[in-house]
Each structure stands twice: as C-alpha cells, then as structure tokens.
Amino acid sequence: MSGSSQKHQxxxxxxxxxxxxxxxxxRRNALSPDKLISYPDGATSLYENFLCGVKKAGDGNFLGHREIVNGVAGPYVWESYNTVQxxxxxxxxxxxxxGLNPKEPLGFFSINTPEYVIALLACYQYNFIPVPLYDTLGADAIEYIVNQTEMKYCFATSNKGRVLLDMKESLxxxxxxxxxxxxxxxxxDLTNASNVRISKFTDLEKNGSVEPVEAENPKPDDIASICYTSGTTGTPKGVVxxxxNFMAVVxxxxxxADRGKMFNGTPNDVHISYLPLAHVFELANMSYMIYAGVSVGFYQGxxxxxxxxxxxxKPTVFISVPRLLNRVYDKVMAGxxxxxxxxxxxxxxxxNAKKDGLNHGSVDHWMWDRLVFAPIRARLGGRVKYMLSxxxxxxxxxxxFxxxxxxxxxxxxxxxxxxxxxxxxxLGGDTASGHVGPPQVCSEVKLVDVPEMNYTSQDKPYPRGEICVRGHTIFREYYKLPDKTAETIDKDGWCHTGDIGLWDDQGRLVIIDRLKNIFKLAQGEYIAPEKIENIYCKHELVLQAFVHGDSLQAxxxxxxxxxxxxxxxxxxxNGLGGKSFEEVCKDPKVKNHLLQTLIKYGRANDLKGFECxxxxxxxxxxxxxxxxxLTPTxxxxxHQAKIRxxxxxxxxYAEISQ
Incomplete structure (x- = not known):
C-alpha cells in the first residue's frame, strides 16, 4: 500500500x-468507467473465439496429453490448432x-481430455448445447439433469458411460x-441390454469427414452451456x-491484458488443464487460452x-483453487x-526481504530467488510466470507466499x-493481498444493505453489503426454473450473489461473509462457519475442518x-509411536491436544469466545x-457433512452438556 494520502483507485x-x-x-473498473466491455476483437461467439486461436497459433501446439504405457506416463504428445480445427x-x-440437431443438448461426462475440448468446440461450431455432468453430484443429480434437459446424446469416457448404462432405467x-x-x-453387452447405442469417438470423426454436414454457427445470444451448480444443498440448478456471457469474460x-494489468496469453504460453471443465471457472479459463492461441496440456486424470x-x-501459467495452493504453502512452511x-x-x-519488496510492488529479488526460492519454483516446473486463484x-x-x-x-x-x-x-502490479480486486471491465458491482447482519452501505470506514453484479456476463436464467431465476436476478438486471463484501479504500472488493451460510446460536449470535474453518485450516496440524452449530445450541x-x-x-x-494414523486420530490424548491448540489458536486469530x-x-x-x-471446486x-x-x-453436544 502506498504511504501517500491519495491512494490509487x-x-x-x-x-x-x-x-x-x-x-x-x-462501481466500475477505473480502466473503463464509461462503458462495459462485451467482446474481444474478432469474436462474438465461442466458435469465432476458436478461429482467433487458430489464426494466431496455426501449426503451433494446441492440445497435449501423456501416453500411458504399462502404467508409466510418457512425454506430452501434441496436436496443432490447425489439426484440431x-x-x-x-x-x-x-x-x-x-441425429443431434442444433440447439439440442449434448451431455459431457468425462475428465478433461483433448477429446473433451474437441467435442466442446464442435458444439460451438455446430450450435449444440453442452451440458456437463459430473458424478460428484451423485446419481440423483445426474438423473435429474439428463431428464430435465431431455438429453438424448452424451459424450463420455468408458467408465462414466458404464455409470449411465447402469442408470438407464431412470434415463x-x-x-x-x-x-x-x-x-x-x-x-x-450392457448397451444391447439397455437399448442404448454406443458410438466410438474415432468412428464418429471418420463418418463426419465423409460428405460433411454444414455447420450452423451460433449467435451471441445462443446458449453456450447449461452449467449445473453443485450447490452446497438441494437439487442442482441449471445455469444457462x-x-x-463467455465472450464478455474473454x-x-x-x-x-492490453493495458498490462492481466496475463496476456500468446502461442508461447502453456496452460495445464486439471480443474474440471464441467465447472465454469476452467471453462472460462479455457476460452481465454484458446482465444490467445495458448498450448493446453492435460493432466493424467x-x-x-x-x-x-x-x-x-512446465506450464507458464498456473490456475488453481485455494485448497490446492494452501497445500503447497503448508508443505513448504512445514518443511x-x-x-x-x-x-x-x-x-x-x-x-522477509521479499515481503518488504511486495510492499513496494516488486516480486523479484536478484539473490534470494536463486538461492532460496528456485527449488520451490521447480515444484511447478520452474517456468510459471502467472498464477490465478x-x-x-x-x-x-x-x-x-x-x-x-x-x-x-x-x-x-x-x-x-x-x-x-x-x-x-x-490487477497486475497490485501486490497487496486480502482483496479480490475491482470489477472486471464487463461488469458493474454494487453493495446492498443486509440489516439483519448489520451490514450497510453507510458503514464506516468501509461500505458493506450483499454483492450484486450486472453486465454482459450475467446468466440468462436457471433452466426451467423461472421462480428461482426471479429470486436471483432482480427487475433491473442485478444478479444477487449471496456473498457479503466491502469496498476497501482503493475501490477493491473484499469478501467478508456469506448470506446463506449463516446460523444463529441459542443466544442469538450470528456465526459464519467458513471464516472459522479458514482460520483453523491455517494451523499446521489441521488439514480440513467442518464447524457446526445451530440455534438450539449455545x-x-x-x-x-x-x-x-x-x-x-x-x-x-508423545508416547504414541508405533500406532497407525487412524489409531492416533482415535486417541483421546490427541483429541484433547488438538482442541486446546485450536482454542488457543482461534483466540490468537481474533475469534470471539462464542466462535471457538x-x-x-x-x-x-x-x-x-x-x-x-466437497463440491468439484x-x-x-x-449439508452433506451435517448428515454424514x-x-x-x-x-x-452430549459431552459438552455433561
């Protein structure tokens, strides 16, 4: 943070x-205060987006995977943008x-693979509607999605295909x-019994190359995906x-990137794709990588x-989620x-020397980078220049860190x-942490008062409230759920996120709470369990935590x-050598040690008495x-943890009340 009284907004x-x-x-991003950006140059659909990548990279590497021979993964094998086209x-x-027609759904039930992306791009060229399925949603949810979208065709790996065949009676x-x-x-044999056709991807490709059927390209307002949110409770909702929407993000x-404030992808960059493409975070990342002509290598699964x-x-860009990045941090610090x-x-x-550098906007150090941090960098291949969480x-x-x-x-x-x-x-160049930045240039954001939680736009020093967003990225509707859509998108087009945020003194958003994951204890105190779990998980002894309470308990x-x-x-x-991890976890001595440690650690990290x-x-x-x-992200x-x-x-609770 700069020490001057006039801080950059x-x-x-x-x-x-x-x-x-x-x-x-x-509020809008200060780099585009007068208008919201809708499209990148040259692309108004995800098919045109792909053509931009082909134009930039041509015979350059596009999709890479590792051949597994006798259980051993070999080097990456690549196909070019031109070949993939x-x-x-x-x-x-x-x-x-x-028999799949434009604007009909094609299910996707697979880990990330080159074939997944090829089939996805085929949907973009021929205007089919990709509908991702993922088994982490559970069989009930898969049944719900297939039946709600009246899905006839599904792209799958053989193990996932088997899951669908086993469920055929309900699909x-x-x-x-x-x-x-x-x-x-x-x-x-299974398909014959269940009356489902199996088509091999390679056969489909061969067949399609003979007297090809002309493509009907999508328009900007056509559906690019129905992404079902796993949600932490209840039936999944299909986000249309x-x-x-996607092109606004690209x-x-x-x-x-053109203003030096974001990762500017080129055909020389390499992205590793392992976060599920069934989820919108990787889908949006992939869309940008393709636009820029970046090489995409897939993990083994x-x-x-x-x-x-x-x-x-050896990727140059590494996109991840806090849970994985926390593990990297914990392992290094414990080591x-x-x-x-x-x-x-x-x-x-x-x-400490580099942390001091961060305060002045620098992430490099001529000596320490080579002496101390090179082995840590090597864990991610040694070439990572950009990271996004x-x-x-x-x-x-x-x-x-x-x-x-x-x-x-x-x-x-x-x-x-x-x-x-x-x-x-x-944004690039902002080395302060603890915030999620300003609105993207395709969106505007406002905070709405939540009086029952004492958050208001008049709060000092920082205005607080529920985060609402409007702009070119807002989903069209929840599929076949008009009531739910109306609950989330108001009459003025604002999408209500259910998250609570504040604007810091430089106009950046800080996430501080969640509207829905709140419960009251018996004396009326509001509890945000995620905040407490995040604190406990920072302790080296804790890998994962689930905090629970309800209004009947104090x-x-x-x-x-x-x-x-x-x-x-x-x-x-402490005298427990020779026991297995499972046995150690069951030992009362361990429980007592962990509990006392967490109570002390919670207090040291400003948890109130009733939050411990x-x-x-x-x-x-x-x-x-x-x-x-866990959800796929x-x-x-x-809800599941509470049942489990x-x-x-x-x-x-019985022990506490004794």
Missing part, C-alpha cells in the same frame, strides 16, 4: 447513478449425422453414448450461459500425479520448520457460475481432519469430492 462510482436508499452506488468440424458433422430419453477412449466388449481479460504432470509440462537451524534462518531472512477466497499470507516463492504475477479472481466466472479480478463443535505428517511427528514425541469450538471429533478420513463432502458441502457426521455432532 481501482474502481469508481458510475457517473450519474441515482442515490437509492439501502444500497451503495454501482479439422477434427472439430468432423466431430460436429458426425454428431449431426447421428428414458438417453439414446446414444459417444465413448472417447478404449472400452472392453462387455460394454457392448450464452456465448455472449473480452475483459484481453482488455486488461489423477490429482495425486498432478505435480508429476506439471514437472513434465522449513522441520529443517530448523541455519536453513530456517536463511529462509526467513529471504522471505479462484473459486473461493484465499488467505492473504498464502497470496504473499505465492508472490514471494514463485516471483510470479499472482491474481485472485472472484465470481460465480451465474456470471460466467467474470465478476472481479485483482456453542460450536467441529470435525477435524489432521495433517498426517505433522500429527504423526507429534504422536512419536467447544468440542471436536477427529477423523483420519479426508473430505473429498468422491465421498460427496473443493468447497465443503455443509450427525451421530458425532450429537455425541459432541
């Missing part, structure tokens, strides 16, 4: 906006020959599954996003091997602590499925998944996407 109030009681004035047209034509409309990888003949990023894929690919002595002293000296707020000290350790431009974005991942983003309880490495070291030193957990349950089993405790599914740990929650 990143956003400004919209000129001439009326004063409306109960809300602040809308031919394949996309053939797949689009093949789908038309199968009456499903007729054809296009399988993108090798499958065993048993799958054919148009080509214009246009915004390019507008900022296993997050445990992600660092191995990164080491092989420094274990080394101790001179190594720890050197690391701290280097860290999205999907949930990231702790300021983790943001500082990323800038210090990787000497990279680190951006933090904030958005939702409902605004195509284009709401706010921090206090909070928590479910804690400890960090195995750190806890086992403590166990060794009074009892905990320790488990060795992590919350994962597979066990339905690694947010805790509070109902028995333990009751026992914890």
């Amino acid at each position: 990143y956003s400004v109030e919209v000129a001439g906006a009326p004063d409306i009681p109960g809300e602040g004035k809308p 031919t394949r996309v047209a053939n797949i689009g034509s093949g789908l038309r020959k199968l 009456p409309t499903l007729q054809t599954i296009i399988i993108s990888d090798d499958y065993d003949p048993e799958l054919n 996003l148009t080509h214009k 246009g915004s990023i390019q507008y900022l 296993d997050t445990l091997k992600l660092l191995d894929d990164i080491a092989e690919l 420094v602590k274990v080394k101790g002595g001179i190594a720890q002293w050197t690391f701290n000296a280097a860290y 999205g999907s949930a707020p990231i702790a300021p000290d983790v943001m500082d 990323l800038r210090i350790a990787f000497s990279a431009d680190v951006y933090e974005g904030y958005a939702q499925t409902e605004n195509a991942a284009g709401l706010t983003v921090s 206090s909070l309880v928590g479910v804690i998944v400890p960090d195995e490495e750190i806890l086992m070291k403590w166990a060794e030193q 957990v009074k009892n905990i349950y320790v488990t060795h089993e992590q919350f994962t996407v597979e066990n339905d405790l 690694f947010k805790l599914k509070r 740990f109902q028995k333990e929650i009751q026992e914890m």
